[in-house]
Amino acid sequence: MGKTLFDKIWDSHVVSEIEGGPSVVYIDRHLVHEVTSPQAFAGIEKRGVPVFRPQNTVATPDHNVPTIDQHLPIKDALSKFQVDKLTENCERHGVDLYGLNHPYQGIVHVIGPQLGLTQPGMTIVCGDSHTSTHGAFGAVAFGIGTSEVEMVLATQCIMQPKPKKMRITVDGELGKGVTAKDIVLYIISKVTAGGGTGYFVEFAGSAIRGLSMEGRMTVCNMSIEMGARGGHIAPDETTFEYIKGRERAPQGEEFDKAVAKWKELKTDDDAVFDKEIVFDAADIEPMITYGTNPGMGAKIVSNIPSLTDIEDSEKASFEKSMNYMGFNAGDQLVGKPVDYVFVGSCTNGRIEDLREVAGFVKGKKKAENITAWIVPGSKQVEKMAQDEGIVEVLEEAGFKLRQPGCSACLAMNDDKIPEGKYAVSTSNRNFEGRQGPGSRTLLASPLTAAAVAVSGKIIDPRELL
Amino acid sequence: MAIDKFISFESSAVPLAIENVDTDQIIPARFLKATTRDGFGENLFRDWRFDKNNEPIKDFVLNDDTYTGKILVAGKNFGSGSSREHAAWAVHDYGFKVVVSSFFADIFRGNSLNNGLLPVQVSEEFLVKVFAEIDKDPNAQFKVDLENQQFTIVATGESTGFEISSYKKECLLNGFDDIDYLISIKDKIEAFEEARA
Ligand code: SF4
Numbered sequence: 276m277g278k279t280l281f282d283k284i285w286d287s288h289v290v291s292e293i294e295g296g297p298s299v300v301y302i303d304r305h306l307v308h309e310v311t312s313p314q315a316f317a318g319i320e321k322r323g324v325p326v327f328r329p330q331n332t333v334a335t336p337d338h339n340v341p342t343i344d345q346h347l348p349i350k351d352a353l354s355k356f357q358v359d360k361l362t363e364n365c366e367r368h369g370v371d372l373y374g375l376n377h378p379y380q381g382i383v384h385v386i387g388p389q390l391g392l393t394q395p396g397m398t399i400v401c402g403d404s405h406t407s408t409h410g411a412f413g414a415v416a417f418g419i420g421t422s423e424v425e426m427v428l429a430t431q432c433i434m435q436p437k438p439k440k441m442r443i444t445v446d447g448e449l450g451k452g453v454t455a456k457d458i459v460l461y462i463i464s465k466v467t468a469g470g471g472t473g474y475f476v477e478f479a480g481s482a483i484r485g486l487s488m489e490g491r492m493t494v495c496n497m498s499i500e501m502g503a504r505g506g507h508i509a510p511d512e513t514t515f516e517y518i519k520g521r522e523r524a525p526q527g528e529e530f531d532k533a534v535a536k537w538k539e540l541k542t543d544d545d546a547v548f549d550k551e552i553v554f555d556a557a558d559i560e561p562m563i564t565y566g567t568n569p570g571m572g573a574k575i576v577s578n579i580p581s582l583t584d585i586e587d588s589e590k591a592s593f594e595k596s597m598n599y600m601g602f603n604a605g606d607q608l609v610g611k612p613v614d615y616v617f618v619g620s621c622t623n624g625r626i627e628d629l630r631e632v633a634g635f636v637k638g639k640k641k642a643e644n645i646t647a648w649i650v651p652g653s654k655q656v657e658k659m660a661q662d663e664g665i666v667e668v669l670e671e672a673g674f675k676l677r678q679p680g681c682s683a684c685l686a687m688n689d690d691k692i693p694e695g696k697y698a699v700s701t702s703n704r705n706f707e708g709r710q711g712p713g714s715r716t717l718l719a720s721p722l723t724a725a726a727v728a729v730s731g732k733i734i735d736p737r738e739l740l
Numbered sequence: 741m742a743i744d745k746f747i748s749f750e751s752s753a754v755p756l757a758i759e760n761v762d763t764d765q766i767i768p769a770r771f772l773k774a775t776t777r778d779g780f781g782e783n784l785f786r787d788w789r790f791d792k793n794n795e796p797i798k799d800f801v802l803n804d805d806t807y808t809g810k811i812l813v814a815g816k817n818f819g820s821g822s823s824r825e826h827a828a829w830a831v832h833d834y835g836f837k838v839v840v841s842s843f844f845a846d847i848f849r850g851n852s853l854n855n856g857l858l859p860v861q862v863s864e865e866f867l868v869k870v871f872a873e874i875d876k877d878p879n880a881q882f883k884v885d886l887e888n889q890q891f892t893i894v895a896t897g898e899s900t901g902f903e904i905s906s907y908k909k910e911c912l913l914n915g916f917d918d919i920d921y922l923i924s925i926k927d928k929i930e931a932f933e934e935a936r937a
Contacts, residue, residue, distance in 0.1 A: 290932045291925065296907020299922065301932055311824060313775035324923060339773070353773035360775050404823040404847060418823035420851035421777075422919065430922040430929055435850070436905065468760055469817035472846055502820060504846055568760050568820070588864070592759040592815065685769040694792070706764040706821060708787050 277543025279440050280509050281475050284415045284540070288398045290432055297434040303397040305427045306383045307334035307370065309361040310687070311402030315424035316364040328431045329369040333392060336361055336375055337382045339687050342650050342677035345375055354688065368428075381653020381679045384408040384621035388492065389655055391521025395510035395537040400427060404499045405621050405703065410507030411491035412514055413540050415475070417505035438504045439473050439549040442542075444480035447556035452737040454631075455490030456623060456701065456720035458482065459497040460562035460572045462554065468570035471503030474550065477542060478508050482556035488517040489627035496622045497703050500569035509541040561736055563608060564705050564718040567596040571705070573608065575723065575735045581605040599707055600715050601695070608733050615698035616647040616728040617710070618721055620684040623701035624652030626659045628721040629676075633665040635725040635739075641673035642731030648690060649674055650682040674728070686711040699727045743856040745915040748885045749837070750894060752809035755874045756801055759815035763848065766819065766827040780826050781833030802834075806878045810837040813870050817841075818859075819848025825855070832857040838884050840891065842867040853908050854918060860884065860891050860902045869898065886913060 278286070290299040312334070319326065326332065339354040349355035358375065365372035373379040379386055384405050387393040395413035400406060404418035423433045443466075445458060476498050483494065491508050498506025515534050518524045525533045564572040565579045573579065582604045585593045597604060602611075618624070618632055629651065641647055649669060651657040657679055660666055666676050683690040684702040686709070692698045694713025701724050705716040719727070726736035771783040788800050796803040812831065818841040819827060828851040831839060839852065840860045849859050862870070873880045873893050881894040886909060892899040910916065922929075 287936075290929055293907050296905045299925070299929075301929070310772050314777050314825075317776070318919070322919070322923070327926075327929075338769075351773075357773050357775060402823060402825075404821065406823075418847060420823055420825035420828070420847060420854060422825060422851065422854035426919050426922050429919055430926060432922050432929055434918050434922065438846075468820060469843060469845070472817070472843065502817070502845055568762065589759065591757070595758065685764075687769045687772065704762075704764070704821060706762045708768055709764050712768070712787055712792065 277546035279542045279546045279548065280413065280477055280507065280540055281415060281440050282546070284396055284398065285437060293434070297436045299432050300398060300435055301432055302400050302427050303331060304387070304392060304399040305332040306387055306399065306401035306406070307332060307424070308338055308383050308401070308403060309336045309357045310338045311421050312364065312424055313357065313360045314421050315402070315428055316368065318425040319429050322429065324429050326368040326370060326428050331431060332370045332428070333373070334361060334365050334370050335373040335380050335383055335386055338681045338685065340375055340680040341688050342680050342682045342690055345678045351688070378654050378658070381655065382621045382624060382681055384496065385625060385652030385656065388412065388488070389521070389653060391518055391524030394518060394524065394533070395514060396540050400433065405496050407498045407503070407505040408492050408496040408621055410495040410498065410505050411488060412518070413507055413510035413537065415505065415507065418499065438475040440477070441471065441474040441503070441550040441552070442477045442479055442548045444551070444553045445478070445482040445556050446480040446553065447482055449482055449556050449559065452561055452722060452740055453559050454720045454722055455486050455493040457559055457562045459494045460564065460569070460718060461559045463497060463501045463569050464562070464572040465554070466501045466552065466570070468500060468568040469502045471498065471501035474503050476503045476506035478506055483508060484511065487627060488513060489625045492625070493622055497569065500703055510537050561720065561723050563699070563723060563733065565600065565602060565608060566593070567599055567705055567707050569703065569705060569718060571596065572718070575608055575733065578608065579604055579606045609735060611733045612644070612697065613699050613717070613727050613732055614644065614646065614696040615692050616645055616724050617650070617683045617698055617700040617702065618724050619648065619650030619652065619682050620702035621652060622703040623721050624650060624656065626656045628701065629656065629660050629665050630663070631721045632725040633668040635722060636672040636674065636729060637668050639672055639729045641728050644731045645728050647674050647728050648677060648683055650677045651679045653679050683710050685709060686714070692716070699724050699733070743915050743917055746837070746856055746858060746886055746912040748883070748887060749810065750881050750883045751811050752807070752879050753811035753813050753840070753870070753874055753882055754801055754807045754809055755871055756812060756814040757871055760817045760820055761814055762821035763819060763824055763827040764821055767824065767830040772824060772826055777829050779833065780830035781835065784830040784834045807874070810835060811840060811882055811884065812836045812838070813840045813867070813874065815841065816843040816864070818844050820845040823847045825851045828852045828855050828857055840867070840870060853912065856912060858884065858886065858912065862891060862900050862902060866900045869893065
């Protein structure tokens, strides 16, 4: 029987198997940020062991950093302490750090691909669930807890049971105004927020193949939002083209050799998945979420489900969610007022996303009632936005580009959506309080977010195209 | 650095009849700024437990003295969302030794096991019975038997098995730690590196 892409990568990284237990899996690339690593560094120090393979580890601060005045010391004492701690730990243990104000600093899942650190066939982990993003390159990439961060620091390995395998195929052509974000919000709305638990997902099909690397990253990024361990896409010419020439990718002859190997990374025709789901791209339309988990999404042009559509066992949670959002079952989505628009995060904070927003708002004006935060995913994205004139286009339309970081995606810094306010956000989680205590988040694509910023309310972006 | 040995016990339970309890509810991101593992219990379910003036919200179950115990019982898909181990630390630090649900998110499950917090996954039907039992008697006792992988409603004697890998079970029972194990096989890891170079 043939092997899946996942099998090929996983099996070649198993150091040993434990009877009745997990596998010891070797990790090629370990990404580190300030929030989930201090306890792990403290752990290895207490054990008296060094970082085993510092050259396989790269760190950057992202979760906590302010998005204005980054040249000044961080005002919040606890955030500053955490960011300083990361610097100290990296210095002490010989780990590469792209610190605040470094031209490569940024959200860890944006900088990995951008620098060519993310490559097909690798195992990649980070103490962050959206490590799944790197699967877009045909890697096996997933989030780990701090104890596991410590394991990787100490031994370059983790212990994990092999997940089951699922393939999600999306075939066909996407309609006008339908983007990668809509694909993944659509998939999660069908599979549900827990439907992928226990699986590692391969995304396949012509609609997926047709996406740019940025679009593929958006899809894989949110695979965790259906509970999956991670998601990936077999590498192809689009992938190789993206990686070519990036600073930390193989260069010249080495690159050609690598590509020859990467080309073998695909699921065999006779490989079997534990679960297969097929969608038709033609069924996908611009999406938005209305509830408090990413599975609660719908076509923008539709209504929030009515109570009769909800299973009995889920009614209480659904009503709690509607209550929090200040919505009623059955409400129409289009026309609902919005207060904030957030464009950014590791889901949609890349240059392609900013280009999309700028392309849309060019010659238009931001609605008066909207506060918009546009946050690039990295210093390099910020620089490209400056060089390409995106900053001017945004400013003419009444927007401002902030400085890179996770920002309002999880509101650990000052970028918090106030209580009770509605934010259309290009990030990945609409949990209660995710964007600040009492904040109400509606997840959507950058294109939809831009349309909302211009019209001041929920709108089908296709109306303005 | 061993974790505490897990010893089987009987206790009453605290019911949280909500589905999809995500890690941002268990421990909101603004409390993740600590650089040690301690003290997260204080902020467990922070925004459900306290209002904006930091006053306890009366009808939230952790603020209700009727319910106590070392077992947290929650609706399905508990612990979804972020990989923050702080969520498992918070639940454990608050004083829970076991979380019972009909479904756990993967990363939360792994993080719990690495910290001596036992996730007990039961069927939907059994979970309904557990909630009903607590409803009837807030002091209802439950028995967690890790050796035999059994969870029992003491009053009725109804019992259900739960899954855990034999490796993880040994670790919990003996207080072993994965990191010690990995460090002990460093030779093997180096040999693996050489073989693929
Ligand atoms: S942008 Fe959001 S989801 Fe991505 S790493 Fe930062 S906090 Fe996590």
